[in-house]
Amino acid sequence: MLKKVFLVICDGLGDRPLRELGGKTPLEAARTPNLDRLASESECGLMYTLGRGLVPGSDTAHLAILGYEREKYYAGRGPIEVAGLGLRLQQGDVALRGNLGTVDEKLTIVDRRAGRIRVVEPLTKSLDGMEIDGVTFIIKPGTAHRAGVIMRGERLSDAIIDADPHKPDLPVRKVTPTDRSTEARRTADVLNKFLARAHEILKTHPYNEERVANGELSANYLLVRGAGQYNVVPNFLERYGLSACCIAGGGLYKGIGAYLGMDVMELPEATGLPDTDVEKKFQAGLGNLQKYDFVFVHVKAADSLGEDGNFEGKRDFIEKVDQAAELLVRLPDEVLLIITGDHSTPCSQKSHSADPIPILFRGFGVRVDDVTSFGERSCSRGNLGVLEGKDIMAQVLNLMGKSPLVGA
Amino acid sequence: MLKKVFLVICDGLGDRPLRELGGKTPLEAARTPNLDRLASESECGLMYTLGRGLVPGSDTAHLAILGYEREKYYAGRGPIEVAGLGLRLQQGDVALRGNLGTVDEKLTIVDRRAGRIRVVEPLTKSLDGMEIDGVTFIIKPGTAHRAGVIMRGERLSDAIIDADPHKPDLPVRKVTPTDRSTEARRTADVLNKFLARAHEILKTHPYNEERVANGELSANYLLVRGAGQYNVVPNFLERYGLSACCIAGGGLYKGIGAYLGMDVMELPEATGLPDTDVEKKFQAGLGNLQKYDFVFVHVKAADSLGEDGNFEGKRDFIEKVDQAAELLVRLPDEVLLIITGDHSTPCSQKSHSADPIPILFRGFGVRVDDVTSFGERSCSRGNLGVLEGKDIMAQVLNLMGKSPLVGA
Numbered sequence: 001m002l003k004k005v006f007l008v009i010c011d012g013l014g015d016r017p018l019r020e021l022g023g024k025t026p027l028e029a030a031r032t033p034n035l036d037r038l039a040s041e042s043e044c045g046l047m048y049t050l051g052r053g054l055v056p057g058s059d060t061a062h063l064a065i066l067g068y069e070r071e072k073y074y075a076g077r078g079p080i081e082v083a084g085l086g087l088r089l090q091q092g093d094v095a096l097r098g099n100l101g102t103v104d105e106k107l108t109i110v111d112r113r114a115g116r117i118r119v120v121e122p123l124t125k126s127l128d129g130m131e132i133d134g135v136t137f138i139i140k141p142g143t144a145h146r147a148g149v150i151m152r153g154e155r156l157s158d159a160i161i162d163a164d165p166h167k168p169d170l171p172v173r174k175v176t177p178t179d180r181s182t183e184a185r186r187t188a189d190v191l192n193k194f195l196a197r198a199h200e201i202l203k204t205h206p207y208n209e210e211r212v213a214n215g216e217l218s219a220n221y222l223l224v225r226g227a228g229q230y231n232v233v234p235n236f237l238e239r240y241g242l243s244a245c246c247i248a249g250g251g252l253y254k255g256i257g258a259y260l261g262m263d264v265m266e267l268p269e270a271t272g273l274p275d276t277d278v279e280k281k282f283q284a285g286l287g288n289l290q291k292y293d294f295v296f297v298h299v300k301a302a303d304s305l306g307e308d309g310n311f312e313g314k315r316d317f318i319e320k321v322d323q324a325a326e327l328l329v330r331l332p333d334e335v336l337l338i339i340t341g342d343h344s345t346p347c348s349q350k351s352h353s354a355d356p357i358p359i360l361f362r363g364f365g366v367r368v369d370d371v372t373s374f375g376e377r378s379c380s381r382g383n384l385g386v387l388e389g390k391d392i393m394a395q396v397l398n399l400m401g402k403s404p405l406v407g408a
Numbered sequence: 409m410l411k412k413v414f415l416v417i418c419d420g421l422g423d424r425p426l427r428e429l430g431g432k433t434p435l436e437a438a439r440t441p442n443l444d445r446l447a448s449e450s451e452c453g454l455m456y457t458l459g460r461g462l463v464p465g466s467d468t469a470h471l472a473i474l475g476y477e478r479e480k481y482y483a484g485r486g487p488i489e490v491a492g493l494g495l496r497l498q499q500g501d502v503a504l505r506g507n508l509g510t511v512d513e514k515l516t517i518v519d520r521r522a523g524r525i526r527v528v529e530p531l532t533k534s535l536d537g538m539e540i541d542g543v544t545f546i547i548k549p550g551t552a553h554r555a556g557v558i559m560r561g562e563r564l565s566d567a568i569i570d571a572d573p574h575k576p577d578l579p580v581r582k583v584t585p586t587d588r589s590t591e592a593r594r595t596a597d598v599l600n601k602f603l604a605r606a607h608e609i610l611k612t613h614p615y616n617e618e619r620v621a622n623g624e625l626s627a628n629y630l631l632v633r634g635a636g637q638y639n640v641v642p643n644f645l646e647r648y649g650l651s652a653c654c655i656a657g658g659g660l661y662k663g664i665g666a667y668l669g670m671d672v673m674e675l676p677e678a679t680g681l682p683d684t685d686v687e688k689k690f691q692a693g694l695g696n697l698q699k700y701d702f703v704f705v706h707v708k709a710a711d712s713l714g715e716d717g718n719f720e721g722k723r724d725f726i727e728k729v730d731q732a733a734e735l736l737v738r739l740p741d742e743v744l745l746i747i748t749g750d751h752s753t754p755c756s757q758k759s760h761s762a763d764p765i766p767i768l769f770r771g772f773g774v775r776v777d778d779v780t781s782f783g784e785r786s787c788s789r790g791n792l793g794v795l796e797g798k799d800i801m802a803q804v805l806n807l808m809g810k811s812p813l814v815g816a
Contacts (some may be wrong), residue, residue: 001756226532231648365424365756367763367784368431383788387460394461398762405760407478408485408634 002364002400003334005283005294009065010321011058011250012303013341014357014376016348018311026302026315027358028375035374042342042360044371045384047392049343055354056389058303061342062256064389066296067240068233068330076158076228077252082148084255084264085140089230092189094156096149097142098228099164100124100219103199103240107221108395109168113145114219115205120147122207124218127152135190140245141252149224151191157183163195191224198222235261236294240393241402245288247281248298249273255370257296274301274317286327289300306345314347336363336399338392339374356380359387363392365399410772411701411742412765413650413691417473418729419466420711421749422765422784424756434710434719434755435766436783437718438726442733445685446747450768452779453673454793455800458502463762464797469750470664472797474704475647482548484566484636485660492557492672493548496723497638502564502595504557505550508532508627511607511677515629517576521553522627528555529629530615532752543598546697547630553658557632559599565591570633571603580629599632606630618722627688644702648801649810653696655689656706657681665704682709682725686732694735697743697759714753744771744807746800748783767795773807 015025022029032060049064049158050057059080068074078095082172089095100120101111121141128139135153142148159179163172175191177184203220204206212218238261246257247265257264267284269277278299287298300322307312331337340359343352358379360371369383380386387395397403412793423433429505441458457464467488468478476482487505505600510518510529529549536547543561567587571580583599587594604781609617611628620626644652646669654665655673657680665672675692677685686707707729713722739745748767751760766787768779777791788794795803805811 260546262429369785369788381789383454383785385454385559385794386789391460394762398461398463399759401759401761403461403463403762405463405465407468407482 001334002336004289004329005338005396006289006331007294007296008328009062009296009298009338010302010318010339010341012306012343012345012352013305013315013318014355016344016346016355018348020347021311021315025376026311027137027318028377030315030318030322032322032374033320033327034038034227034322035339036372037329038325038337038362038375039360039379041367041368042362042371043366043384044358044360044379045387046356046376046380046382047340047359047387048354048356048387049389051288051355051388054344057352057353058252059256061216062253062387065340065342065392066079066256066260067393068260072230073233075231077226078149078158078228079230080255080259081142081226081251082150083258084251084257085142085148085260087140087150088169089150090152092152092156092229092231094151094158094227094229096151096224098147098149098222099145100129100147100225101145101221101223103172103215103221106171106266107140107164108171109223111217112164112168112223113218114310117217117219120145120219123202123205126201126205127222130194130197132193132197133187133190137194143324145219145295146251146368148221149222151174151187153165155183157181158186158227159184160188160191160227164223164225166225172223177269195222195224200317212366231260237261240294240397242293243291244294244296245292247285247288248300249276253298253300255408258286263292272300274305276301278321279327282327284326301343303345306347308351309347309350309387311347313372329360333364336396338396341383356386359384359392361395361399363399409742410744412697413744413746413804414697414736414739415702415704416469416576416736416747417560417704417706418710418726418747418749419706419708419727419754420714420727420751420760422752422763423714423719423722423753424754424763425779426756429719429723433784434723435726436785437661438723438730438745440726440782441749442728442730442737444780445737446547446745446770447768447782448769448780450779451774451792452766452768452782452787452790453795454764454788454790455748455767455785455795455797456654456762456764457797461761461762464751465760466750467659467664469797470661473748473800474644474664475798476668476669476803477798481639481641483639485634486557486566486636487638488663488667488812489659490552490558490663491554492659493550494666495546495548497554497559498560499638500560500562500564501638502559502566502635503633503638506557506630506632508554509553509629509631510625510627511580511629514579514647516579517573517631519625520572520576520631521787523625524724525553525625525627528553528627531610531613534609534613534628540601540605541598545602553627555630556657557626557630559595563596564637564638565589566595567592568596568599568635571599571636572631574633580631584728595779597714603630603632624739641667645669648702650701651699652702652704653700654704654706655692655696656708657684658706658708661706670704671681680708682713682721684709686729687735687783690732690735694731699790709748711753714755717758719755736762739774744769744804746804762782764794765772766793767800769803769807771807
């Protein structure tokens with residue numbers, strides 16, 4: 001019988017054939033003896049995470065794979081990032097994510113990340129708790145230049161544009177409403193007041209003055225984006241009866257775990273970068289199989305390397321994942337192992353795409369097929385056929401005998 | 409040209425690989441030369457009866473395969489079972505199915521089937537026609553301990569819970585409404601009165617006194633469940649222009665046939681058990697191809713054996729079906745032959761599952777593919793690909809040239 005689930009998501013895993021790789025994708029070109037062995041012990045398929053033709057964001061993709069319909073449970077990136085910082089939203093709250101950046105005296109952006117500033121806590125602390133027109137601003141530091149923002153008060157709305165223009169050399173945006181409600185107008189107004197006051201505080205903050213004295217950029221502006229309002233998200237345990245933990249380096253993925261009520265592990269070796277220690281992550285995951293029913297391990301770098309167009313780097317990183325996957329080959333069949341990606345990030349396009357991603361299911365009761373290598377094209381001949389993200393948890397529950405009967 | 413259709417549904421046919429069968433499913437492990445030959449002359453596929461991830465009940469699965477959406481045409485099991493007893497519902501009727509069971513003086517269940525009593529007609533007769541608060545109770549015997557119940561009167565509703573707690577050693581339930589309507593309250597109230605009066609009659613019934621004198625259990629309580637209200641179900645002939653008959657052993661499947669207005673054959677050799685005479689059923693079906701356009705033959709035991717976890721029994725029963733299928737190999741190609749299951753019943757799980765079932769279409773005009781054996785994994789490589797139950801009748805009509813044009 002299946003007792004546990006181990007889900008590995010390699011961000012941006014899928015790709016397109018590259019002439020430079022002899023017409024293979026980075027995954028197909030990589031030497032992956034462990035992943036291939038796992039595929040040969042699995043039932044395989046090809047997943048269109050959000051459905052054919054839709055290019056998944058990392059947030060919506062993960063929600064889909066974990067069985068949370070975006071129409072119902074996705075309210076922008078703010079609430080997810082803020083959850084990843086350990087904050088809990090309340091009814092009515094609006095959450096945003098932000099960068100501490102550098103602007104000149106005309107409020108034109110010099111650097112969106114203030115020279116990739118590494119510690120912003122002294123700055124966020126000086127803003128945290130500010131109250132404007134009955135709205136309290138809760139500001140917490142994220143990793144490096146990042147920060148989370150919660151607006152708490154009455155009559156707020158997330159129908160506002162980003163203050164962050166997303167590119168340097170542009171002026172910061174005045175926040176404006178995107179609908180005609182008084183709530184959206186009020187929220188934009190209060191947020192604009194806050195951002196102006198914050199700028200006043202930041203530009204004369206001793207921490208910034210010290211930075212400038214050291215020849216570094218002043219982190220003098222809080223660039224906010226991704227506004228989203230609190231909504232009720234049933235936690236993973238309630239939804240599936242499976243206790244769950246999340247092991248990830250990147251803030252978004254920890255955020256997804258926290259947003260769904262998973263326990264989020266802190267693992268210093270998980271960096272979210274190509275130097276991350278995949279083996280340590282898998283080890284930590286395996287160690288958690290005693291305590292949790294469902295272990296979700298996220299590996300990031302294939303996506304970033306794809307966005308850089310670095311196909312050799314992507315191929316090599318996949319080989320690194322394969323080496324760590326030797327640990328997974330030893331998993332007993334009472335653990336349902338699922339390996340997949342959240343979307344494709346073709347190196348030739350340097351951005352997410354709608355191309356499907358291979359997926360494998362391995363464990364007790366699975367209808368093992370004759371696919372013997374883990375790749376975009378080999379898995380398209382697997383028994384699972386063409387799936388969508390929303391089918392994954394349904395198949396997990398089915399294999400565990402936990403799905404309800406429709407009819408009698 | 410195709411002139412006739414012969415549909416065989418093997419209940420619970422699909423399964424998962426079993427170590428005890430060398431990693432094969434019971435269907436894959438069974439020696440099935442006739443089914444394999446039919447597959448090699450067919451176009452094959454894999455069917456998720458209600459869609460991926462949904463675990464079909466036998467009732468909803470059959471309705472789907474026969475092209476009746478459950479959202480529209482499924483109103484609980486009562487109306488189907490009652491149809492199988494030859495009763496016709498009228499507008500406003502509520503139908504239930506029931507067992508004659510044994511309770512003690514505290515109304516706790518001793519045996520839900522009164523020691524598997526074989527004849528209940530004397531008992532149901534004593535209850536049939538009772539009138540309470542303007543509601544007439546029509547009570548008919550089913551096979552063995554079973555009975556059908558119709559409540560006929562004004563202002564009735566099927567929004568009530570089962571009186572049957574579904575397990576022994578529990579007290580019978582007081583029927584309560586599941587919504588706030590006065591109809592549901594009234595129905596629960598009248599049904600409670602009926603069940604109490606029925607108990608008074610049954611416990612002193614001479615037939616029961618004789619049973620007790622013989623050391624048998626008294627069938628002193630009518631345990632009802634599966635309330636469903638009359639709804640308009642277009643009959644099969646009107647819907648498809650195909651006259652149809654149903655050959656089945658189990659009451660539910662005869663009920664499905666009757667519910668859809670098919671002629672239901674009575675065949676004493678069709679028992680719904682592993683001892684059933686599959687050959688006789690196929691013979692009867694073939695004999696009916698003169699008279700009917702569409703012959704539906706249901707074979708039950710693979711499902712029950714799966715629910716018992718009896719994988720050898722399931723494999724052997726499939727071999728028995730295969731032997732009888734020699735008759736089907738001789739079918740001329742003007743008969744469209746379809747062989748499938750309604751859902752999987754994995755022996756390792758002992759209950760219905762969402763795993764897909766193989767299906768084959770054989771006859772004139774079919775795009776025969778290169779699948780040469782009838783099994784869960786072999787058919788996944790068939791030309792039909794992945795289907796749902798609702799696609800089956802659409803494909804039948806298409807192959808017969810009876811589908812309307814969409815557009816011009």
